[in-house]
Amino acid sequence: MALLEVRGLKASVAGKEILKGVDLTVNAGEVHAIMGPNGSGKSTLANVLAGRPSYEAIGGSALYQGKDLLAMKPENRAREGVFLAFQYPVEIPGVGNAYFLKSALNAIRRYRNEQELDAMEFMDLVNDKVKLLGLDESFLSRSLNDGFSGGEKKRNEIFQMAVLEPRLAILDETDSGLDIDALKVVANGVNTMRAKDRAIVVVTHYQRILNYIVPDFVHVLVDGRIAKSGGRELALELEKTGYASFEPRAASAR
Amino acid sequence: MSDADPRAQYLADFAALEKDFYHSEPEWVRDTRRRALARFREVGFPTLKEEMWRHTNVAPIARQPFLPAVRLGGDGVSPDRVRPARFSQFEGSELVFVNGHYAARLSTLKDLPPGVRVGSLAKVLAWDSKVVEPYLGRYAKPDANPFVALNTAFLQDGGFIEVPKGTAVKHPIHLLFVSTFHPTPAVSYPRNLIVVGEGASVTVTESYVGLDEGVYFTNPVTEAVVGPAGRFDHYKLQRESEKAFHVGALQIHQDRNSVASDNSLSFGGALVRHDVKTWFGGEGAEVALYGLYATHGTQHMDSHTLIDHAAPACTSRELYKGILDGHSRGVFYGNIVVHKDAQKTNAMQTNKNLLLSKDALADSIPGLQILANDVKCKHGSTTGQLDESAIFYLRSRGIDPEAARGMLTYAFVREVVDQVKVAAMHAILSIQLASRLPKADAVREAL
Numbered sequence: 210m211a212l213l214e215v216r217g218l219k220a221s222v223a224g225k226e227i228l229k230g231v232d233l234t235v236n237a238g239e240v241h242a243i244m245g246p247n248g249s250g251k252s253t254l255a256n257v258l259a260g261r262p263s264y265e266a267i268g269g270s271a272l273y274q275g276k277d278l279l280a281m282k283p284e285n286r287a288r289e290g291v292f293l294a295f296q297y298p299v300e301i302p303g304v305g306n307a308y309f310l311k312s313a314l315n316a317i318r319r320y321r322n323e324q325e326l327d328a329m330e331f332m333d334l335v336n337d338k339v340k341l342l343g344l345d346e347s348f349l350s351r352s353l354n355d356g357f358s359g360g361e362k363k364r365n366e367i368f369q370m371a372v373l374e375p376r377l378a379i380l381d382e383t384d385s386g387l388d389i390d391a392l393k394v395v396a397n398g399v400n401t402m403r404a405k406d407r408a409i410v411v412v413t414h415y416q417r418i419l420n421y422i423v424p425d426f427v428h429v430l431v432d433g434r435i436a437k438s439g440g441r442e443l444a445l446e447l448e449k450t451g452y453a454s455f456e457p458r459a460a461s462a463r
Numbered sequence: 464m465s466d467a468d469p470r471a472q473y474l475a476d477f478a479a480l481e482k483d484f485y486h487s488e489p490e491w492v493r494d495t496r497r498r499a500l501a502r503f504r505e506v507g508f509p510t511l512k513e514e515m516w517r518h519t520n521v522a523p524i525a526r527q528p529f530l531p532a533v534r535l536g537g538d539g540v541s542p543d544r545v546r547p548a549r550f551s552q553f554e555g556s557e558l559v560f561v562n563g564h565y566a567a568r569l570s571t572l573k574d575l576p577p578g579v580r581v582g583s584l585a586k587v588l589a590w591d592s593k594v595v596e597p598y599l600g601r602y603a604k605p606d607a608n609p610f611v612a613l614n615t616a617f618l619q620d621g622g623f624i625e626v627p628k629g630t631a632v633k634h635p636i637h638l639l640f641v642s643t644f645h646p647t648p649a650v651s652y653p654r655n656l657i658v659v660g661e662g663a664s665v666t667v668t669e670s671y672v673g674l675d676e677g678v679y680f681t682n683p684v685t686e687a688v689v690g691p692a693g694r695f696d697h698y699k700l701q702r703e704s705e706k707a708f709h710v711g712a713l714q715i716h717q718d719r720n721s722v723a724s725d726n727s728l729s730f731g732g733a734l735v736r737h738d739v740k741t742w743f744g745g746e747g748a749e750v751a752l753y754g755l756y757a758t759h760g761t762q763h764m765d766s767h768t769l770i771d772h773a774a775p776a777c778t779s780r781e782l783y784k785g786i787l788d789g790h791s792r793g794v795f796y797g798n799i800v801v802h803k804d805a806q807k808t809n810a811m812q813t814n815k816n817l818l819l820s821k822d823a824l825a826d827s828i829p830g831l832q833i834l835a836n837d838v839k840c841k842h843g844s845t846t847g848q849l850d851e852s853a854i855f856y857l858r859s860r861g862i863d864p865e866a867a868r869g870m871l872t873y874a875f876v877r878e879v880v881d882q883v884k885v886a887a888m889h890a891i892l893s894i895q896l897a898s899r900l901p902k903a904d905a906v907r908e909a910l
Binding site for chain 1: 856857858864866874876
């Protein structure tokens with residue numbers, strides 16, 4: 210059974226249909242890249258899979274480990290092992306990073322009937338991951354994303370992913386706004402998470418991040434549909450030719 | 464005046480109390496009472512037509528006859544009943560007042576530096592009234608509002624704290640006012656007087672706690688005078704019965720280069736009004752006013768603040784936050800007056816309200832009145848709901864929506880909560896706050 214099986218998925222945002230029938234199969238152990246021009250529906254796909262309330266699935270299906278993902282509440286998707294790294298992580302002054310993450314981890318563990326971690330156990334767990342993402346230790350006591358730089362916010366997303374250890378991680382334009390050093394740190398964090406029982410979906414506009422997170426499969430999303438799928442070479446080809454050849458008008462003229 | 468006039472009852476009560484209690488008091492005290500009563504007689508209870516009372520209807524207080532609590536004994540309350548209201552793991556002195564009466568057997572007086580006086584105001588008035596004569600009623604004046612007049616006419620007991628020049632009182636002093644149920648609703652008039660000498664410092668915490676869910680009325684006034692370069696930190700935690708009425712006032716008078724702060728935290732009461740007024744009487748003084756009001760059900764809470772920049776080069780900071788749930792209503796009215804000669808004034812006033820339900824209502828009336836021309840003043844006000852994108856962010860990490868709402872609500876008021884530097888009060892505040900939040904257990908971990 211595939212980890213994620215998306216069939217004919219249609220979705221709208223504010224009444225406007227953005228996804229017009231997406232098919233996508235992701236197996237455990239794989240890394241997929243979803244590329245596409247602005248407005249093609251990449252972020253919509255990521256958010257619909259994570260359950261953002263204003264993103265409405267209006268057709269098709271998405272099965273996660275054989276279960277109807279679209280019927281699950283967002284928190285239950287997370288507890289079942291789905292993780293979305295946000296394109297724009299939310300700043301929440303007054304909620305500490307460490308406290309937030311411990312609450313999240315324990316909510317997930319409770320759901321799975323696992324023992325909750327106390328403060329000591331939690332700190333043991335996170336300390337290594339803080340280093341992995343090149344984060345300062347003071348970062349844990351700061352408010353969630355509050356006053357963080359763009360790079361810090363993205364690193365925090367990957368840090369959260371490292372602590373929550375999802376089965377399916379969806380990275381929504383995690384590379385946007387990162388300089389090359391920050392990109393390497395983030396990519397390294399993601400690469401250490403690659404595992405047989407975990408799949409990673411990298412949503413990106415640019416090929417650049419794929420130099421560091423090498424995908425097994427690349428899909429090109431255009432106008433709400435997967436226009437082409439292939440291996441890593443497809444991303445390299447896109448870098449040369451751009452998305453122009455996939456634009457709807459170009460496609461119909463061909 | 465007809466019997467139907469709510470003033471009639473108070474005038475009759477006063478006449479009786481004068482005969483039974485006040486007759487033995489020093490002449491200046493009796494005179495202070497009489498003048499305050501005359502003021503109350505003149506103005507009566509305020510109505511919605513008055514600008515300062517436009518958002519708060521005190522008719523339910525005026526309508527309800529109250530027995531002066533001085534007629535109730537303060538005895539008969541066991542230490543066990545009072546314990547939950549007391550500070551735990553507290554190193555400072557704690558004065559306990561039951562229905563307005565000082566309860567020596569429930570109070571704890573710790574060693575204090577030489578010259579520091581801490582005790583019952585009623586005792587001082589009875590035995591050594593000259594000590595308080597220069598202060599009492601001179602700062603919180605009966606013409607400030609009808610309830611200050613009422614309190615001054617009937618003032619009963621409260622804390623008297625005097626810290627002489629250059630003396631620092633290390634541990635906070637807690638004034639705890641508890642009210643109990645009585646078949647006839649009673650009114651108590653706590654009166655606190657705090658005198659901080661030149662270069663002296665003290666922290667005073669006040670708590671108002673209802674031990675039973677009954678109808679009663681608390682009408683407290685606290686007067687504080689802070690000498691040159693003195694420091695005064697004040698807290699008021701209001702946890703009255705949710706059927707009770709509470710109309711209180713704090714007046715701080717600051718001399719040059721003094722520093723003062725107040726943190727007014729309000730949770731209880733059916734109908735609550737609290738006035739905080741500060742006056743800069745000398746250059747270079749600073750004040751910080753923080754406030755938190757958390758309402759639910761049908762509670763009504765009104766916070767009025769006035770910062771009088773009467774002297775140059777003074778700084779004021781003000782932050783009031785409200786979290787309003789159910790059908791409740793919160794009012795913030797802030798006024799900063801910068802007098803003509805108060806150049807180099809620096810003033811900042813902020814009020815933020817979080818509406819947790821569709822039926823909750825927030826009135827926010829920030830205000831600045833600037834008569835000087837070389838000043839830095841700013842004010843702002845926001846009222847809104849929880850941020851849906853923040854809720855989704857937390858849910859997307861596995862946190863359930865109720866816990867997410869609780870965490871975000873707590874985060875909203877944290878700026879004020881973190882200003883509470885008295886650990887024992889912070890602990891009570893945290894529990895009180897958590898009890899108002901969804902998924903208190905999940906949120907409490909963060910407190």
